[in-house]
Amino acid sequence: MEPMTLLIVTCILFVGSHLLLSHPLRAPLAGRMGERSFQIVYSIVALATFILVVQAWRGMPPEPPLWAAGDALWAIASLVVLIASILFMGSLVGNPALPAPGAAFAAQGAPRGVYAITRHPMMWGFSLWALAHALVMPTPGQFVLSAAIAFLALVGAAGQDVKKARLMGDTWRHWAARTSFVPFARQIRGTTPWGDTIPRPHALFGGILVWIAATWAHGALGYMAAGIWRWIS
Incomplete structure (x- = not known):
């Protein structure tokens, strides 16, 4: 995958997972899993997708401004x-x-x-x-x-x-x-x-x-x- 494509994909994963877990999926998942378990899952997903973005960013080749x-x-x-x-x-x-x-x-x-x-x-x-x-x-x-x-x-x-x-x-x-x-x-x-x-x-x-x-x-x-x-x- 091209570096720019990878950066875009990881940013979409990071943003999309945050928005989904913060809003439409929060209530049903927290109700089923319990608030404490949901917070653990939310934190893991947030950290994992953030690391993906950082790695993709570090893999970007030099670009002229x-x-x-x-x-x-x-x-x-x-x-x-x-x-x-x-x-x-x-x-x-x-x-x-x-x-x-x-x-x-x-x-x-x-x-x-x-x-x-x-x-x-x-x-x-x-x-x-x-x-x-x-x-x-x-x-x-x-x-x-x-x-x-x-x-x-x-x-x-x-x-x-x-x-x-x-x-x-x-x-x-x-x-x-x-x-x-x-x-x-x-x-x-x-x-x-x-x-x-x-x-x-x-x-x-x-x-x-x-x-x-x-x-x-x-x-x-x-x-x-x-x-x-x-x-x-």
């Missing part, structure tokens, strides 16, 4: 990754979309910080991360990988809306009515103040630390220098 990524584009991509890191760190606390015991309680609060930006900050963080990599590594293989990650994140987020509405009922619908799927949509419409989007300290400072560490590791692991390390290393 479709455009030159200069310092300006790297600066934009670095800023995008910083925003993605802030969204991700903010999503780890008080997130009604996560399968946590306090989800219903969290959904009753006023959307602030990253949740005033979007009710799916984690998923948009993954999507922005994928976009940034496609900007500075514009090869067909990277486009396939980035598209798979962004598709999984955003389609998965839409699936979360449906699943959470079924599981949490009016609590989730009330949360969804006070938040937006698309980042900053409510601010652009003028229904939510821009000041509400200021990240909380754990999101802002945690995101900055994650961004600094991740971009440092990018170069330390033998990949291209990224973030501030591109200019100070």
Whole structure:
């Protein structure tokens, strides 16, 4: 199998298995196997398909970039990754979309910080991360990988809306009515103040630390220098 074909196939397996096990197959399988057993199976499938994607990616031959990524584009991509890191760190606390015991309680609060930006900050963080990599590594293989990650994140987020509405009922619908799927949509419409989007300290400072560490590791692991390390290393 050609390297690009293999990468596409493994990405389809990775994305498809995640979506199927997270949504249409979750309830019947968890009901038959039990939640604990289902989580074990889900984790095994997720890890196995992820390893397949990584191996396929490593097997890709060198590809010429479709455009030159200069310092300006790297600066934009670095800023995008910083925003993605802030969204991700903010999503780890008080997130009604996560399968946590306090989800219903969290959904009753006023959307602030990253949740005033979007009710799916984690998923948009993954999507922005994928976009940034496609900007500075514009090869067909990277486009396939980035598209798979962004598709999984955003389609998965839409699936979360449906699943959470079924599981949490009016609590989730009330949360969804006070938040937006698309980042900053409510601010652009003028229904939510821009000041509400200021990240909380754990999101802002945690995101900055994650961004600094991740971009440092990018170069330390033998990949291209990224973030501030591109200019100070």
